[in-house]
Amino acid sequence: MSSPPSEPHPPRILLAEDDTELRSLLTLTLARAGFAVVALEDGFELSDYVSLTQVCGGPLLPPDLILSDVRMPGLTGLDVLTRAQAAGLFCPVVLLSAFVDDATREAARRLGVSAFLDKPVDLQVLTATVRREISTSQGPGLRTREVQS
Template identity: 85%
Template sequence: MMSLLPSEPRPPRILLAEDDDEMRSLLTLTLAREGYAVVALEDGFELSNYVSLTQVCGGPLLPPDLILSDVRMPGHTGLDVLAQAQSAGLSCPVILLSAFADDGTREAAMRLGASAFLDKPVDLELLKATVQEVLP
């Protein structure tokens, strides 16, 4: 008789939305090396579609443990998707990144429930510490 082994814990899943190819690759590699499962998305359209397809919204995809998103992207901004995730009941932490953040953008992000807001160019050590801090 075969005994059942306990299932391995899955690594935290991070949705990463960044429209700059080099930055997306750098962030994906950095987070993957830390042991996270990274789903890299190219823009706000893809991030919005993924959020719409999560089980929280009635779709087939597992919800992420964290969303890491650029603010300014084609399609939907990081703020748009943060609002979408909140209204859909997706309760994972969200970290926003921007090279063009002003006080109004930062205030809007925090009002919408962002867990953190980091400036670009991203300090990778600060990013890793922030991800670790906000993940449950």
């Protein structure tokens, strides 16, 4: 007897944004667009979630995409991305920021950030960017990444 086919799950997004109102707006927008959103308050929560993914030996499913503010109290979006990659988790990453300099953009590029959106973010552009990045990725989890020089 074969098992019934599993239903596809909606793409899972880890959203880290320290602004409560913006986090709620982004969560609602992405949920209405059909994504499963795990909303996190800051870089520490994002780092904790990443460390609990199956890729890192934990019980949680890995994300299909990480959407994070760059500047948050404690760990920045770039700090968490560095830790996630060191643990073997590679998925598309979209960063948001109201204040970003060229050095931050360059660091994000070197880390393989998929997209960088300026705040205030256009919600239609955000949704389209998230869809594009998820559709062109290999899916969540552990995989190798070509290092860009």
